[in-house]
Amino acid sequence: MLDLGVIDRTDDRPPYRQIASALRKHITSGKLAPGEKLPSEAELIDHFGVARMTVRQAVQELRGEGLVVAEHGKGVYVRSVPPVRRLASDRFARQHRQEGKAAFLVEAEALGRKPTVDQISISTEVVSAQMAERLKLPEDARVVIRSRRYLNDGVPVEVATSYIPESIAGGTAITSTDSGPGGIYARIEEQGHELLRFTEEVSARMPTPEERKVLQIGAGVPVITLVRTAFDADDVPVEVCDTVKVSHAYVLQYDFPAR
Incomplete structure (x- = not known):
């Protein structure tokens, strides 16, 4: 004892x-x-x-x-969920997509974890006002919405929802359950939108009842929210990903020059 x-x-x-x-x-x-x-x-x-x-x-x-x-x-x-260290300077590197690996797979495998994805849902809808502003789309434009849950060793660690203009995602594997090797960013680049940069907005809050259920966490466990926007070589936004992460499952690490 x-x-x-x-x-x-x-x-x-x-x-x-x-x-x-x-x-x-x-x-x-x-x-x-x-x-x-x-x-x-x-x-x-x-x-x-x-x-x-x-x-x-x-x-x-x-x-x-x-x-x-x-x-x-x-x-x-x-609870035995180890932190997942996200390396901002590396996790979206084109090299990983060319090797057929999406960012989450790269992160998890680096720690020897077994990554899986479930609860995948895909729809095409008229863009919301907020998302139209982020993606610089007209109000009547349509977007493909792709939602999924990520797990490490069978334990839920995040849910992510991507919004991609239908003009880019329509007719591609982005609208399929399996988006193919390299994930949706590989498919976006195949459509002629070479990725140039990403921006991320990070905050924290308490989870909603639905988020607690999906992520299998208690009411007192905070979540990290990360909204990422991907820009192509013409600096046009081509995807917004709204992610909710279990706070104790992640360490966000960023490298940037001191200038």
């Missing part, structure tokens, strides 16, 4: 938060390693001398923070 201390009755925090704090300390220090099982309810009840509901409240707080996951009939385990 871990050294979890005891309940301090003079502490202003309720007992369940003290228990959560003790467990959290062992998780963040690595004494409870990713994938390791937490002490059982019975063990925690016996150790702290509290009611079952108090222990369950403590575990629920940790679940809400995304630190642990419960497996029905087995117990509660420390």
Whole structure:
């Protein structure tokens, strides 16, 4: 049994938060390693001398923070999702597309993870006012909308929705479930739009109920939002990708010159 201390009755925090704090300390220090099982309810009840509901409240707080996951009939385990380091200077390199690899595949394989994509949905719609402004399209233009969920080793880490002008994406594999080797950027370049640059807008917020469900995270786990715009050689926007990322699954690393 871990050294979890005891309940301090003079502490202003309720007992369940003290228990959560003790467990959290062992998780963040690595004494409870990713994938390791937490002490059982019975063990925690016996150790702290509290009611079952108090222990369950403590575990629920940790679940809400995304630190642990419960497996029905087995117990509660420390979440084992490693960070994915995104290298802004490299992940969209043309070399990767020529090798038939999309950015997410490059990122995951660099860490030895098994990447998968599911929940793919594709539609063609009249562009929204906001997206028309970003893509510099007329208000009656149509865009192909491609949404998908990305997983590392079977664990959801992000959902992404791309908006591409129908004049570029129509009739290509971008409108198919499998967009082909190199992903949608390879298909865009095949249409004569050689990519020149990308811009990214990064922010953070709490997830919506739907995002929590899709990403399988607790209400207390924040998400990173990243909106990327791709420009072709004529500096015309050819795609906008709106991505929602699980905050603890990513480290965003950017390299840029000091000038």
